[in-house]
Every structure is written in structure tokens, then in C-alpha cells.
Amino acid sequence: MRRCGARLFLYFRRRSGDDVPVKDEKEESNIQAAAPSRSPWKDFYFLIFSVLCCLYNICFFQLLNTLPLFYREVHHLNESDIGLILAYSGLVVFSLEMLIVHIADRRMSAVSAIVLGTVACGASYSMLLLPGKFLLLYTAMFLLCISEILAMPFMGTVTMRRASQGTQGAYMGMNALSFSLAHVLSPLIGTRVADGLGFTSLWAATGTVAILTALGFWFVGRRI
Numbered sequence: 743m744r745r746c747g748a749r750l751f752l753y754f755r756r757r758s759g760d761d762v763p764v765k766d767e768k769e770e771s772n773i774q775a776a777a778p779s780r781s782p783w784k785d786f787y788f789l790i791f792s793v794l795c796c797l798y799n800i801c802f803f804q805l806l807n808t809l810p811l812f813y814r815e816v817h818h819l820n821e822s823d824i825g826l827i828l829a830y831s832g833l834v835v836f837s838l839e840m841l842i843v844h845i846a847d848r849r850m851s852a853v854s855a856i857v858l859g860t861v862a863c864g865a866s867y868s869m870l871l872l873p874g875k876f877l878l879l880y881t882a883m884f885l886l887c888i889s890e891i892l893a894m895p896f897m898g899t900v901t902m903r904r905a906s907q908g909t910q911g912a913y914m915g916m917n918a919l920s921f922s923l924a925h926v927l928s929p930l931i932g933t934r935v936a937d938g939l940g941f942t943s944l945w946a947a948t949g950t951v952a953i954l955t956a957l958g959f960w961f962v963g964r965r966i
Contacts, residue, residue: 799924808932834887852896853963859893864952
């Protein structure tokens with residue numbers, strides 16, 4: 743059942759997470775295009791943005807690594823209950839992503855959406871420090887889904903707007919690299935912290951890193 747839930751989560755996420763919101767060209771934007779000849783490796787603020795994206799995803803991907811272990815070892819959930827929570831996350835993303843992205847695209851800047859989504863990620867993991875069981879776990883998962891919906895699509899938006907027409911592939915490649923690195927580092931860091939210091943320290947650290955990352959996005963967003 744746990745594997746089924748994980749598959750549903752990944753299936754829904756792939757179906758609903760591929761679209762990158764694009765604002766109308768006439769709308770005001772504080773995201774300036776980089777010079778046509780500029781490499782993303784020489785774009786200082788975009789490099790910082792990519793590091794922040796990696797940090798966000800290291801936090802977020804605890805969902806697929808240490809969070810199921812936390813459910814089993816701390817809350818003593820069986821595989822069916824864990825699978826239901828993961829399936830619930832996929833259902834939330836599938837049902838709400840288009841609506842929330844549409845509203846955010848019309849009412850806030852891409853950077854603001856990323857900052858709000860990153861704060862939601864930190865709040866979600868920080869909630870796991872509180873007492874409670876099913877209501878707490880489902881609420882924290884809902885916040886984590888909202889975080890993904892707000893942050894991830896608009897990271898692609900910022901990347902595309904930062905690049906010029908001739909460097910879009912290089913910039914998107916850098917963005918993909920930050921995601922891939924997070925996939926490698928997230929389970930390594932998460933499991934070692936949980937094993938050595940416990941889940942309380944892991945969630946406190948994850949929530950803190952997410953909030954600091956949100957501040958970083960806000961700072962870089964004013965300059966990118």
C-alpha cells in the first residue's frame with residue numbers, strides 16, 4: 743500500500759507539475775533578462791538562486807525519504823496508513839495545482855510565490871514538532887503540497903525570464919542540475935541527521951533552513 747501511495751504521488755505530480763506559468767509580456771516584472779552572451783555559470787545572482795532552489799528541494803524531498811520513516815518509527819503507522827497519506831498528497835497536488843498557480847500567476851510575482859511556497863515548506867516540517875497524530879500529519883502534508891504548488895513551477899518561470907532567447911537551454915539545465923543535486927543530497931543528509939540526532943533535530947533544522955532559504959529568495963528576487 744505504501745508503494746501504491748508513492749506511485750500515485752509521483753504520477754499525479756508528473757501530470758500536474760509540468761506546466762510553467764508564464765505571465766503576459768505587458769505585465770510589469772522585476773525579473774530582468776540576462777545578456778544574450780552571458781553563461782548561467784557567470785550570472786552571480788542566478789547562481790545564488792540555483793543554490794537556494796537546491797536547498798529548498800533538499801528540504802522538500804524529505805517527503806520521499808525520511809518522512810515515511812518518521813511516520814513508521816515515531817507515530818507507528820502501518821504501510822497502509824503511510825500509503826494513504828502519500829496518496830492524499832498526490833490528490834491535493836492534482837486537484838489544486840492548476841487553480842492555485844492560476845491565481846498566484848495573476849495576483850503576485852513569481853518571486854513572491856516562491857517565497858510564500860518556501861515559507862509553507864518550513865511551516866509544514868516545523869508542525870511535525872508539535873504533539874498530535876493524524877490531523878497534524880495530514881495538515882502538515884497539505885501545507886507541503888501547497889509549498890510545492892507555489893514554489894516549483896515559478897522557479898522555472900524565474901529561470902526562463904532570467905535567460906535570453908539564446909541561453910534558455912543553459913539556464914534550464916542549471917535549474918535541472920539544482921534539482922538533481924537535491925535528489926542526491928536529500929536522503930543522504932536527512933537519514934544521517936535522523937539517525938544521529940533524531941527526528942526532532944531533523945524537523946527543526948529543516949524548518950529553519952526553509953525559512954532562511956525563503957529570506958534568501960526574497961533578497962535575490964530583488965536583484966534578479
